[in-house]
Amino acid sequence: MVMIKVAVNGYGTIGKRVADAVSAQPDMEIVGVSKTKPSAEALIAGKKGYPLYIADISKKADFEKNGIPVAGSVEEMVQTADIVVDATPGGIGAKNRQLYEKYGKMAIWQGGEDHDIAGFSFSSSCNFDEAKGKKFARVVSCNTTGLCRIIKLADDAFGVEKVRATMVRRGADPGDAKRGPVDAIVLNPVTIPSHHGPDLQTVLPEINIVTTALVVPTTFMHMHILQMDLKETGDRDKILEMIKDHPRIGLIKGFTGIKSTAELKEYASDLGRPRSDLWESCVFEDSVSIVEGKELYLFQAIHQEADVVVENVDCIRAMAGENITAAESIALTDRSMNFEAI
Amino acid sequence: MVMIKVAVNGYGTIGKRVADAVSAQPDMEIVGVSKTKPSAEALIAGKKGYPLYIADISKKADFEKNGIPVAGSVEEMVQTADIVVDATPGGIGAKNRQLYEKYGKMAIWQGGEDHDIAGFSFSSSCNFDEAKGKKFARVVSCNTTGLCRIIKLADDAFGVEKVRATMVRRGADPGDAKRGPVDAIVLNPVTIPSHHGPDLQTVLPEINIVTTALVVPTTFMHMHILQMDLKETGDRDKILEMIKDHPRIGLIKGFTGIKSTAELKEYASDLGRPRSDLWESCVFEDSVSIVEGKELYLFQAIHQEADVVVENVDCIRAMAGENITAAESIALTDRSMNFEAI
C-alpha cells in the first residue's frame, strides 16, 4: 500500500495526539512535526522518532544544544508531505494557508480557525463522503464534534426539531499552568446564543439549535447539557441501543459510580488509554431521559484534547481519496488505536 | 411598636446573615443566636452583641475560657423568642421541630429541610400573603429562590408554558476549606430532572419545569441558564423594564465588563455591601434574549449565601401577623438594609 505522508504543523496538545494516531494507522505515516522552540514536547517528538521541523530555522542551534535534532524548516516539512494537519494555535493556522497552497498540498485545520479557512467543516459521523476530493478541510472544534455526533444520532432516530445545549467548558487544559479562571464561573460569551450553534450548522445545516456556553475552573473535560425537541416520540431504550452501537459515543453506566469528569478521566487512565484520552463522547446513561414524550435530555462529557483526534485521521483518509466508507474508515481508525468506545 | 423577638438557631453562613438583617429592621430584634462550639463565628456573635446560646450547655466552660460569654441553652433561647429562624445544617432542623412545638413558637426553616417540615414553602415575591397565620414555614433554597423570582416575573409578563433551567452550582461556600471538588464537573444528580423543579413547584405549583444541576470548583455564586417557553410573544424591552423595577432582581449592564461571578462579587464588594452580599438575583442584561418569538433565554447569577436572607425577614413579618403587603414588607426589609438592587 502507498502510505499517505502526513505532516503535523504545530506539535502541541492536539498535534501530538494526531501524530500518534496517524502513526498507528496502517495506511499513513508521519513525515514531520513542527515546534517553535525547544521544550518538553520537542523532546518527546525526538523520542518518538518524528522528524522535527522548526518554524524559525535560525533557532536551530537552540534545539541542538539541548540534544534535540532538527530536520529542517516548516517550509521544507510541507514539501515532504501529501497532507498537512495544521494544529497551530487558533488564528496562526490562517496565516499558514498560503504555504500549503504554494506547494499544492492538502491541509486540515482545527476548530480554532473559522469555517471560511477551508470552506468545508468535517465530522466523521456526519459528512465523511463530502470530504472526498476536497483540498482543504477543517475539523470542527471539540465541543462541536461532541454536538455533531449525538445530534446526528438523535436526528437519525427520531428527527430533531430543535436543540438547546449548554456547554460547561474547562478553563484550561491539564498541562496549561497559565490560563484561569481560578475561582469563577465565566459567561463566554455573555450573549445568547454562543457561536457553537452556527458552528454545528457548518456540518449539519438543517439543525435548529441554540447554544449557551460557560467556562469553569477545571481542566479535565467539558460537560454538555443537551435538550432536544424530537419530531417523533422518543424511545429511551432505542436511543441507548444506538449509543451503544455508535463507535464514537460511549455510555457511562450508573453502577460504575462515575458522576463527574474527574472520575471519568480516572477510568480512562485505568483502562490504559494513552494520555488517558477519551476519543469518544461520554453519555451518562442515567441522565438519558424522555420528558413528555418528545423531549430528550442528557448529559455528555467531552474530552477536549481527544475527541477531534480520531476525526482528523478519518478526514485525512477521506481527502486522500481512499475508496472507503465512513463506517470503514472509522472502524479502521479506531481498531488501529485499540479504541473501543466505553 | 412591639418588636418581634427573633432567635436564630444555628449561627452559621445563613444564620449570621439573617441575624444582621433582622437587627437592621425597625420592627424586629434578635433575642439570641446559637452555636455548638467556640469558634470565630461565636466570637463575632459576641462582638455584635447577640446573646449567645449553646446547643450543649455542658460545653459552657469551653466558650468562657476563650472569652465568649454564654447566655444559656438553646432550649432557653427558644423560650425567649416569638419566632425561631432555624439555620442549622440540613437535616438537623427537622430534629428541632418538636422543641419549637413544645414551647408553641413559630419557626422558619431553610432550604436544606424538606417541604414537609412545615408544609408551606415561602418566596417573598410569590406567596407572601399565604404565610400569614402560618405557625411554620420553610424559605426555599438559594437556587429555588432565584428561580421563583424570575419565573414569577416572566409568568406575570407573558405567561410561562414551560421552563428548562440548568443550575451550575458552586462547590463550597468561600469560607469552607473542606468541601470540593478541586478539579471536576460533578453531575449532581446524574439523573434528569434534578429536585429543583419540584422544589419550585412547592411555591409555584402551576409551573411546568425541568431542571438539571451540576457542581463546579468555585465558591462565589451559582449560575443559572434559563430557558422559558412563553405563552405570549416575548418582548425584550418589557422584560428588561420589569427586571429593573423588581426589588430583588438586579441587572448587570454590558459596559461594566462584568462577565463572571468573580467580577460580580468584586462589584458587590466595591459597593460596600456587608460581606459583599448580593441579596438580589443578578441577571446579565446582554444575555436576555427572545428567540423565535416565544422563547426567553437568560443567565442569572445567584449568591447562595445571601438571596434567602431577605426572604427570611419577609417571612418573619408575614408570619408575625403584621398588616402589611408583600411589596411593603419587601421595601421595608430592603430599605432597612440599605439594599437597592443593582
Add this chain to the structure above:
Amino acid sequence: MVMIKVAVNGYGTIGKRVADAVSAQPDMEIVGVSKTKPSAEALIAGKKGYPLYIADISKKADFEKNGIPVAGSVEEMVQTADIVVDATPGGIGAKNRQLYEKYGKMAIWQGGEDHDIAGFSFSSSCNFDEAKGKKFARVVSCNTTGLCRIIKLADDAFGVEKVRATMVRRGADPGDAKRGPVDAIVLNPVTIPSHHGPDLQTVLPEINIVTTALVVPTTFMHMHILQMDLKETGDRDKILEMIKDHPRIGLIKGFTGIKSTAELKEYASDLGRPRSDLWESCVFEDSVSIVEGKELYLFQAIHQEADVVVENVDCIRAMAGENITAAESIALTDRSMNFEAI
C-alpha cells in the same frame, strides 16, 4: 488643617483601596482617580464621588454614554494633586514618571515597579522617617510588606541571623476571572532564591535572607512559611506579646478554628471590614514555635490586596512633610479606618 491633595493614578485593585483609605484620613483628600475605560470600577468611582480622570481623553464619550462623568485627562489630574499614588499595572508606572516630574509632583509607586523607579522603598514599620523629604517612593509589594513587618519585629526582639522564607502565592485576585492556574503548583521562579529576598533588602539591607516562591490556584491570600535563625535565644511568649502589640500584625487564636486563608477571609468579612480587607499580616498563634532555642518558625497569611494600602497612606504623610512619628502616623491611619489588628 491644610489637606494633602492625593490623586490615584490607576483605580484598580490597589488604587481603589488606597482612595478609600486616603478619604478616611482627616489630613488628606482625594482630588482624582483614573481609569482607562468604562467599567464597574469606573462606576464605583462615580458613586463614591471621586472625580474621574481618564488616560485617553478621546474615550470621554464612551464613559459618558454609560452615565459616568469624566473630570478630565490624567495629565490634568496630576496638576491638581500634591502627590500621586501610582497604582497602574506593573511596568506602566515607570512610563508615568516623567509626567510627575514635569509637574513637579511627589509620587508613590507600588511593588510591581522596580526599586530604581524611586530609589527608595518604603515600609511603615521599618523606615518611615527616611521617607521624609523624599520626592519619590515605592511601597514594597504585598509579600515584601508582610516580610518586612515580622522580620523587623523579630530582629528588634532577638536579632535575626538569617531568614528562610517560602511564599505560597495566590494565583489571581478574587475578582480576576482570567489568570490561572486552574490545577497546578507553579514554581515562580524555578530558580532559588526568588527576588523577594533582595526586595526586602531594599528596606532592611542588613538582613540575610533566602526566599522561595510558588503560585497555587487560590485567590484569597498568600501564605508565608517563615524560619529565622535568631542571634539570641528566642522566647515564644515574648514574641507573641510583641505581635499582639504590633499595630499591623494580627494573631489568629487556635480556638477560632481558623486554619486556612478561606476561613480567615470569612472572619474579616464577618468583622464588617470593607471589602473583607485584612490590612494586617495574620500570624497563626499555634504555629509560632521556637526550635532548638534559636530557631523561630511561623506561618503568616497576607492579604495581597490590602496590606500595602495602609502603608501607602503612611508614606503619603511622611513625604508630605508632616511632623509626625511612624507610630503616630500608623495609629492615625488605622484609627481613621476603624482598623484594629485582629
Add this chain to the structure above:
Amino acid sequence: MVMIKVAVNGYGTIGKRVADAVSAQPDMEIVGVSKTKPSAEALIAGKKGYPLYIADISKKADFEKNGIPVAGSVEEMVQTADIVVDATPGGIGAKNRQLYEKYGKMAIWQGGEDHDIAGFSFSSSCNFDEAKGKKFARVVSCNTTGLCRIIKLADDAFGVEKVRATMVRRGADPGDAKRGPVDAIVLNPVTIPSHHGPDLQTVLPEINIVTTALVVPTTFMHMHILQMDLKETGDRDKILEMIKDHPRIGLIKGFTGIKSTAELKEYASDLGRPRSDLWESCVFEDSVSIVEGKELYLFQAIHQEADVVVENVDCIRAMAGENITAAESIALTDRSMNFEAI
C-alpha cells in the same frame, strides 16, 4: 522460579497501581485484589484478569448483576497469598492485621497507617536489607518516601546536619470529586513541626529535621521546598551527578520549560507512562542551589499516587527472602515496568 503470590487488599488509588507493578515483575504474581462494592475500579480489575475478592461476601449478587465476577471473600483471598499488600484507606489497615496474623501471612501496609502497625517502616533507597526476614512492614507515605530518597542522597554525599522542609500538598487525588479545598490554602497542621519529620525518622532516625505542611487546591502532585544544612561544603555538580545516577530521582531540565506540576504530569503523559505515573521524585535542576557553601536548596515534585508503588514491590521482594541487594531489586522492579527516571 517460584513466583511470590501477592494479594492486594484494597484496590483503590494505590492498590490498583501496586497490582499492575507486581504483575509486571518476573518473580511475582497477583492472586487477588479486593473491593467493597461494584464500581469502575472493580470493572477494571476484571478487565485486567485479577481475581476479585470482596470484603462483604453478602454483596456478591450486587457485583454479579453488573457483570463483575467475584472470586470469593477477602478472608479467602488472604489464604491464597504469600504476602498481602494492604492498601485500604488509612485506619482500616490496622483492623486487618489480625486477619493476616490468623493465616500467618506477611503483610505490607501503607503510609496512612502508623509505624507501630508493623514496627518497621520501609524505603527502598534507605533500608532495603532491614526488611529481610520481617513478617510485617509499612511503606512510608508518598511525602516521606520523597523526603527519604533525597535526604539519604544528600547525607551520603555531604552529611546532613539539619533539614527544613515544606510540603505543599495536593488537596485531592485527580479522580476524587469530593474532597477540597476549592479556594484556600490550608495549614495542615497549623502547628509546627508537622508529623512528616518524625515519620522520616522511622526510616532515617539520625536525621535532624523540621517539616511544615500545607494543602492547596490542586490534584496532580505535591511540591517540596527543601533546605538542608550540610556537614561538608556542598558541590552542585556532584549533587546533580548523583541525582542523575539515582534510579528513583529524576531531574527536570530548564529547557523543557517545565515549571509546574501540571506541565510535569503532561510530560509523563507524553512519555506514555501508564496512568501518567511518575514513580520517581522530580527535582527541578534550576532550583538546585548551594547557598553560603553549606546550605542546599531545591524543589522537588512528588506524584502522590505513584512514588510508593515501586517501593511496595521492592519491599515484597525483600520480605519474601530473595537473595538480592537493594540496587538489584530496584533495577529489576524498574526494568520490569519500563521505568527509567526522567
